[in-house]
Amino acid sequence: MKAEEHTSCISVVPIFNHLDKESQKIIATKAMPRKLKRNDFLYQAGDVDDSLYIVHQGQIRMTHLAESGKEQLIRLLNPGEFTGEWTIFSDTSYHEHYAQATRNTNVCMIRREDLLELLKQYPEISTAILKTMANRLQESQKQTASIATEEVTNRIIYYLEDLAQLNQEDETTIELPMSRKDLASYLGTTPETISRRFKELEEEDLIKQLPKNKIYIQSVEELLFAAR
Missing domain, CATH: 2.60.120.10 (Jelly Rolls)
Known part of the structure; x- marks a missing residue:
């Protein structure tokens, strides 16, 4: 160098x-x-x-x-x-x-x-x-x-909400800063569980999984309401 x-x-x-x-x-x-x-x-x-x-x-x-x-x-x-x-x-x-x-x-x-x-x-x-x-x-x-206290879906929701706060918009597209495997490790779960929960949120029209590790959130507010 x-x-x-x-x-x-x-x-x-x-x-x-x-x-x-x-x-x-x-x-x-x-x-x-x-x-x-x-x-x-x-x-x-x-x-x-x-x-x-x-x-x-x-x-x-x-x-x-x-x-x-x-x-x-x-x-x-x-x-x-x-x-x-x-x-x-x-x-x-x-x-x-x-x-x-x-x-x-x-x-x-x-x-x-x-x-x-x-x-x-x-x-x-x-x-x-x-x-x-x-x-x-x-x-x-x-x-x-x-x-320690939150169900996996809630961990995902709160993590996505933290990323969305950077854009300060209710409808937004975010980019996951890590692989699904690392995200699973960060949130204390498994890659398989991450994939299932993302699919469930997508089926509820709360998110849409996009190419290049991006996630479209139709409404951050509605996503937070989905936390159990």
């Missing part, structure tokens, strides 16, 4: 892209490249957590493996998103999840000691990181509560 690509990696990250170009160049000098092929692990549970990892190109799939062997999708990281932020708070922390490339992926790494120096120089970065961490915690709590 060339110097300009380092800067490009930094410029796509919300925690850094509010800084001026010269500051971004300084931060980019601390970034180290790492290339992953599809299915390569960025890190695994139990590995030392000592770096901030920024996705420059590609995608990282973060999962948790239960003692039973069941895999739970935590989130997908796309270009501009990052992981490893907990390294700020402890020099002896370990990863609890698995981070794996879903395709050929380029990552920028910033070591803990370099990150701490940058936070001293640019304290506003701390606020941006904490905001992201708070949003992720809220998302994780919502996901856990939904799996």
Whole structure:
């Protein structure tokens, strides 16, 4: 990864892209490249957590493996998103999840000691990181509560409603940001159940499944009323 690509990696990250170009160049000098092929692990549970990892190109799939062997999708990281932020708070922390490339992926790494120096120089970065961490915690709590208390159809409905909120329209077309298999893992069910429930919602004229992983929602309000 060339110097300009380092800067490009930094410029796509919300925690850094509010800084001026010269500051971004300084931060980019601390970034180290790492290339992953599809299915390569960025890190695994139990590995030392000592770096901030920024996705420059590609995608990282973060999962948790239960003692039973069941895999739970935590989130997908796309270009501009990052992981490893907990390294700020402890020099002896370990990863609890698995981070794996879903395709050929380029990552920028910033070591803990370099990150701490940058936070001293640019304290506003701390606020941006904490905001992201708070949003992720809220998302994780919502996901856990939904799996524990909601029937599968409701989990699907609330997930689609969250995506539809981005368009702020009652009648809308959304694109699922993950495969049906990953969606099943994220919602704590099976791909077969996801397919059945989508078909049921379609038969009730609440959604229409379109090519390229898109879903047409005739009325978000009516879809929510269908929650059991």
